[in-house]
Amino acid sequence: MRADALRNRERLVEVAQSAFATNGIDTSLEEIARQAGVGIGTLYRRFPTREDLIAAVLAERYLKLAEVALVLAEEREDPDSAFTEWLALLVEHMALYRGLSLAVKEAMHDHTTALGRTCKEMMDSGERLLTRGQQAGAFRADVSFLDVLALSSGIVTAVERRSEKPDASDLPPLNPYLLLDVVLRGLRVEDR
Template sequence: MTSAAGGSPSHPSSSVTRPIRADARRNRARIVEIAELAFTDGGLDVSMDAIAKWAGVGAGTLYRHFPTRDALVAAVLENHQPDLSAEAEVIQNNSVDSGAALERWLDAVSRWMRAYEGLPEPLRTALGEQDSPLRLTCQEVIDTTGEFLQAAQKDGHAREGLTGRNLYLATLAAAWALGTPSADGSTGHELDDLLRSGWRVDS
């Protein structure tokens, strides 16, 4: 192909993004679907090659879509973001007060953090890595946590001086502890009580 002004070949602009082919979209969706099942059954340590095999694609295809495990985990979590956002709205509209809403939201965040065995660790490291594919997902949850916290602080149900980020980190630490071998049947309730006593202002 030549340009109108001369005989030299013309090239498409590098800024033009080619649309993803239908088969590539199907492969990506299938990989994410199988990864979610695999993470549910075996935690995040399941082999990437095994996920590719179960999805019926080659390892190269999987890594073209998801160069790292965190990228695949991020894609799986993105599928659940609408559900988490919807839960936030339900909590906001159906709680007796802003303190109760914050407590219910933190319970929802804790369940989200423990959706798959081993998930708290990549969520933790993502906050310190600017280019982590999980960073945006984590930040969205932190922002929502901050909104619930600020409402509770405004109404006198939560301590002043706390931030949504640090409350998120405290919830993440508790979620990590629940996944350790030393955790038992009482650990969850005791950690919930400890976390609640750290932010709640008793009326």
């Protein structure tokens, strides 16, 4: 890739990160291109679909989540605490960009898409942590990682939807960590 093309790509990803954090993943691609100082054609040459741009924005974060899972598996003797800490990080990440949790939920079943491929390593590492906990007898054996990921996505979506309601100020805020604790209690063998 030429130096100017590489700069354009990096600038588009940087602007998209900021725009997604502010306005969610449905931010106008035209606005992202404008803020990056490139034409919409340049954006589409680098990222043919919105999902390709989302995948580029997430790639580094998902790689870090996969690395954190490996570190937790090595450093924590207790598989429950390792998976709990990792899952809390995942929920925090999914909450960074409004609409991301639904996009990840859709992509997690299709690893042929750019977002699905970006999610795969992160998902594999999370699944290894869950399996480790299941083998140690800490977590229910009848729950898959996809089940846990869907529930995590549901937590983030519920929190987002509550805050988007016109009367949101009249409603108590949803606590994602409390909801995650409920999910984890249902996952743990000892809490059944």
